[in-house]
Amino acid sequence: MATPKIVLFYVFTPIADPEAIRVWQRDLGDALGLRGRLIISEDGVNGTLGGDLPVLKKWARSFRSYPPFKDTDIKWSEGTGLDVHGRSVDFPKLSVRVRDEIVSFGAPGELRVDEDGVVGGGTRLSPEALHALMAERGDDVVFFDGRNALEAQIGRFRNAVVPDVETTRDFVRLLDSGEYDDLKGKPVVTYCTGGIRCEVLSSLMTSRGFGEVYQLEGGIVRYGERFGDDGLWEGSLYVFDGRGSVDFSDHAAVIGECAGCSAPTKRTANCPDLACRVQFVVCEACGSVACSQHAAA
Numbered sequence: 001m002a003t004p005k006i007v008l009f010y011v012f013t014p015i016a017d018p019e020a021i022r023v024w025q026r027d028l029g030d031a032l033g034l035r036g037r038l039i040i041s042e043d044g045v046n047g048t049l050g051g052d053l054p055v056l057k058k059w060a061r062s063f064r065s066y067p068p069f070k071d072t073d074i075k076w077s078e079g080t081g082l083d084v085h086g087r088s089v090d091f092p093k094l095s096v097r098v099r100d101e102i103v104s105f106g107a108p109g110e111l112r113v114d115e116d117g118v119v120g121g122g123t124r125l126s127p128e129a130l131h132a133l134m135a136e137r138g139d140d141v142v143f144f145d146g147r148n149a150l151e152a153q154i155g156r157f158r159n160a161v162v163p164d165v166e167t168t169r170d171f172v173r174l175l176d177s178g179e180y181d182d183l184k185g186k187p188v189v190t191y192c193t194g195g196i197r198c199e200v201l202s203s204l205m206t207s208r209g210f211g212e213v214y215q216l217e218g219g220i221v222r223y224g225e226r227f228g229d230d231g232l233w234e235g236s237l238y239v240f241d242g243r244g245s246v247d248f249s250d251h252a253a254v255i256g257e258c259a260g261c262s263a264p265t266k267r268t269a270n271c272p273d274l275a276c277r278v279q280f281v282v283c284e285a286c287g288s289v290a291c292s293q294h295a296a297a
Helices: 018-032 053-064 127-140 149-154 169-177 196-207 219-227
Strands: 004-012 035-041 044-052 075-078 094-098 123-125 142-145 155-157 187-191 212-216 233-235 268-270 279-281
Touching (some): 004 196, 018 035, 018 044, 127 219, 187 219, 196 212, 212 219
Antiparallel strands (some): 035 044, 155 233
16 A cells, blocks of 8 residues: 655755756656655755655665765655555645755855854754753743744744744844844754754854854654654644644644634635735635735725
């Protein structure tokens, strides 16, 4: 029986010829019938792929056969299903592109990468080390969400600071504005879905004078695998594929609030106004309600 899986991965390492990596990964993905998204730059690779388990294992062996990628942390999760051709239904197609950044903070000139990864980033914390830090420092520790505000509406670490951002490009503006300068004397733990955004965010914060910056290694995904919903995480994890969100247990809290009726929900949807590109939290019953900026129009 086919076993649909999704892999989430990234690696920061200098790449001399991003175009060659793009052609390799495009041809490999096509040959294996994979779907998903890969972004490649001179600083590394960032991707999410879906497909049958044996096929994804073949891809992973090939990917890690390239020496700079051999230690890549590949995170596995359950996919929704496969179509009649054995391709993931969680992605419409395979997209492999070269860009200036593998995660778009709009600051490609600031990021420094060597063979060991991002230079000048935060101190890495495993899920266990995070709990040890909390036990030692308690309420002094500040969780800083490195995702967009919508993602945090349905799931976040308890008492986290959630910046009002729509895209990662908004973080540089907020940090430069002094909005969070009051945190510069505190231990700040950045976190995101799989770890890539807080790799960059922690380096941006460090270069702006935040003195004690940490990053959750492996992101929310690795934390959820270790502690589920019995730790410091609350709610559902937003994902950028057909699943919409994932839960770490059968007792995940529902912390999202429907924009239409205020009922608890983890569902997100695009605004039904065709001229609008806003995504927001809305329950099934209110699914046809427009987002706030169009509801009164």
